[in-house]
Amino acid sequence: MQLNSLRQLTLVSFVVVLVPLAALVGYSQLTLSTIAKVTSSETEQSIDIVRKLSKMESLAFDIERLVRQFSIVKKQALVDLINESTQRFTTHQNYICQSIAEQQSCTNLTSRINWIRQVTPQVDSLLLDAQLAEFSQNLRDLTNQVNVYLDLRIQDQQNYVGSVQQNQFWFTGLLLSASILLIVFGSKAILKPIEKIEQVIGAIARQDSVLPVISNSGPKEIIVLEHQLHNLASRLTQLENLRTALLRHASHELKTPLASIKEGCSLLTEQVVGSLNEDQQEVLSLLNSSTDRLNQLIIQLLDYNLLLQQGNPKCQLIESKTLFDEFVTENSLALKQHDHKLNMKVEVQSIYADPQLYRRILDNLMSNAIAHGTKGRPITIHLYQQDNMYVLDFANRGQKIPQQQRHTLFQPFYRGEGKRNDRVIGTGLGLSIVADCARMMMGSAKIVDVDYADICIRVIIPIKEANI
Incomplete structure (x- = not known):
């Protein structure tokens, strides 16, 4: 059966999962009803047997008393009472003897009752x-x-209740296992289209050139969402191409008149x-400084455009000293x-990274430190290993x-409020390029507080790939 909506798929999955549980409840009710009937029947029969046995004991006492009176008084009225009592005794005896397996006592009692019915006034007292x-x-x-019979019953x-409990246990385990399997299958059936959406979103995030094929079957909401994601990916590709082309053409077109x-x-200077x-x-001199500034801005735009076009990083083992x-x-x-003094402390002999990306990180951090740092004060570079x-x-x-500006400084085209030492209006791409380069190598960049400097930018990249 093909389900046309995610809601139908969810409802059907729940219903299918509930079927074994409903069967378990029905079987449990049936079992309890059977046990209740058996228990009630057995209890009633046991009570009847005990009652009749108690009446037989009472009748036996009356019969013995009547027989002894008859042997002394020798009245006919006592014979009628004896016959009535023995008849009632025999009725209770027959009911009990039909239930028990051992019949010897019943036969002996029948013989004694028959003898009592035929007793005469002349009977010997010893007999x-x-x-x-x-x-x-x-x-x-x-x-x-x-008593033995009741104990056996x-x-x-x-034993019967124990057998039913064991069957109930195994049946419960079987149905619960079936429910768990159905839950697993139902979850997979529900999550499968969601996983397809995750694949499409992941492909869009990775900027893959080819997206997963749109599903031909499945919930209609998921298929519609896949179409929308494909359209979104196409639109994002168009915008990315447009942005790249704009940056590239604008940068190159500006370079020609700038030259x-x-x-x-x-x-004129010469x-x-x-x-x-x-x-x-x-x-x-103002014209020369302006052209130099414009040339620097164009170089940064080209560098940012080149970073956007770069695919997966090509990591390799880099000697720290050489770099x-x-x-x-x-x-x-x-x-x-x-007038900056450079304090360097390199505690790692080699790092596993993309050489071009890591060099971009260093160049942009140096440019940022020179542009915004206090002249004549040292710049400190510290490379070390922490955990992985x-x-x-x-x-x-x-x-x-300020704390509220630290995150936004890594966004493209965002410039801080501080003045530059070179009086050049920056593009706001330097720290953005640093963050993007670190992100491409599965790392990150942030501003941290240290006790030996006013500003410290920390770049972290993982070393788990270093052993490859």
Whole structure:
């Protein structure tokens, strides 16, 4: 049966799971009813037997008394009473003897009753005493046999109840197991379309070029949601392509006139086209600084665009000393210009990371520290291992960052409120590139408080892949 909606699938799953439980409840009720009937029947029969046995004992006492009176008084009225009592005694005896298996006592009692019915006034007293003694003994034997019979019936009843309990236990276990299996199958049936949605969302998050195929069967709500996710993925791809193309074309298109402006400024600075007065030279210096600033902004845009286009990181084992030596060498001029001393403490010989991404992290952190750090104060770099993470602390002195701004600083195009040392208006991409590079390597970046600096940016990447 094909279910067309998730609601129908859920309801049917619940109903199917409840079927074994309903069968268990029905079987339990039937079993309890059977036990109740058996117990009631056995109790009634046992009570009847005990009552009749008690009446037989009472009648036996009356019969013995009447027989002895008859042997003395010899009245006919006593014979009628004896016959009536023996008749009632025989009726109770027959009921009891039909229930018990041992019939010897019943036969003996029948013989004694028959003798008593035929007793005559001339009977010998010794014979009468002997017959009445035998009659009493036979009744006691019957009482013992009835007690044994009732004990056996009680034992049989206990065995029956135990057997029913055992059957109930196994039947309950079987039905509960069936219910658990049905719950598992029902859960899988319900979660299977949800897992398909998770696969589609995961593919969109990973920016896979091909998404899972839309299901041909299943709940209609899930199929509609799959179509919507595919449309969303297509729209996101279009927007991503548009953004990438815009950044790429805008950056390259800006570079061409910027190169012409820089070339013109260079010619004017060298006074190739004529000498310049002091005011003209001042204006020209402003033009040169503006073109340098614009060129730096374009480089950052191109770097951010290149980061967006990069696929999965290509991690490898990097020698820490080589990496940081090259980094310090390439940034030594900028450090000297701003009178920064570099304090480095590298406690890890090698790290497992993408070389280009990790170098981008270092370059952008250095650029941020130089732009916002206090001139003449040291910049501290500390690389160490903590648990299963490689930790990079990049710290400097400067204006402290308020707690409420720390998270937003890692968002693209967000600029902090602090002034830059180079008076350049930044793009707000530096720390965003740091966070994105760390995220691509399954790590993270955040601002932390340390006692040796005003600002410390901590970059964490996992080392679990280092042994591959």
